[in-house]
Each structure stands twice: as structure tokens, then as C-alpha cells.
Amino acid sequence: MNEISKLVEQGYNKIAEDYYNHRDLNKFNKELEEFAFLLPDNAHILDVGCGAGIPTAKFLTQRGIKVTGIDLSETMLNLARKMVPNAEFIKMDMNELEFKENTFDGIVSVFALFHVPKKNHLDIFRKFFEILKPEGILLINTGISESEGKNNFFGVPMFWSNFNPKTTLELVKKAGFSIIFEAVLERGGEYQYWIFGKKIK
């Protein structure tokens, strides 16, 4: 595991409860609803950087979707296992995804890519493409201005990293995805860049 992942893991292990307690749980229901709508019947999706499983894994399992969540932080994963007992949660680094080609009908990664160094984003998008089934759906978000560095987050050092939306869009396309929707959206007073993509092969 790289040094950044270790820092992020240690940070979330310490702040998991605080982060969860401050989460505005319903602020992107519209995007989750759209994601669920785009999936086939009996879909199996991967939630990358799933955190405490709320809202994403909970929202999707409640709609009959099978969810596998991965995260660096065992403390976050333990919260998720309690909050969403009917989903599967695995400790894994998104830089080293260990799934076979054509495994998932959808991949969602929200409020998580911004903890991964910019230089790794394209490889991660390529891996997402590989492990999605043909016609698979991608939903991601990132921050809206290019930056990379550390700051204090709930009292622990945390790493943040973002391209600007134009570059993120180019990388998602370069990884092979067709774009269904992309926009900067305001949700709960914060602006994020959102992309819905599709693996058309």
C-alpha cells in the first residue's frame, strides 16, 4: 500500500464515527436514484470508498441491488457492516482492485476519489472499465478545482487530490467510457463534479 493510502486509512480509522455523525445522508439521493434506474434487473454493484455504507450502500440495497463495498478503513467498514448488514464489505485499496474482468453491473465511487493522488486516477478509471460488464454504469464525483495536498480534517492529517472537471472528463473518456451525463452540481451546499458513464463495447 502506498504512503498516501496509509495516511488516509489511519485518518479514517480515527475519525470514522465523527465523519459518519456529520454526514448529510440525503444530499445526493437524486443521483443514486438515477444510478439505480440505469442498472439492469438483479444488478450487482461495487461501491468504491464506501465509508460507513450510508447513504450509498443502504440506498441501493433497499432497491434490491446487490452491493459490494470496499474501503481502506476497517473502522469505516465495521460501521458499514452494522448499518447495511445485507451488503458485503471488504478491506481493499482502490489503487489495487482485485476483481475479475466483467464482474459488476455498476460502479459508484462518491466522495472518495479525492483522496487518491491525481497520477493514479486514469489507471483507476481503466480498472473500473475492465471490471464492469459490457453496458455497465459508472457514477463518480470529484472536487471542482485542481489541487493536491494535505490538510486537517476532523483533527487528523488528510490527503486531498483533484483535477479540474475538464481533465477528469478527458481521463474517464480515455479509459473507454461513453458519457451519459456530466455536470458540476451543488448538493448540500457543496459543489462537486459528477459523471455518469457507460461501458459500451
Ligand SMILES: C[S@@+](CC[C@H](N)C(=O)[O-])C[C@H]1O[C@@H](n2cnc3c(N)ncnc32)[C@H](O)[C@@H]1O
Ligand atoms: C469522505 S469518505 C466518503 C465515504 C462514502 N463514499 C460516503 O459518501 O459517505 C471517503 C472514504 O473513502 C475511503 N478511501 C479513501 N481512499 C481510498 C482508497 N485508496 N481505497 C479505498 N477506499 C478509500 C476512506 O477510507 C473513506 O471511508
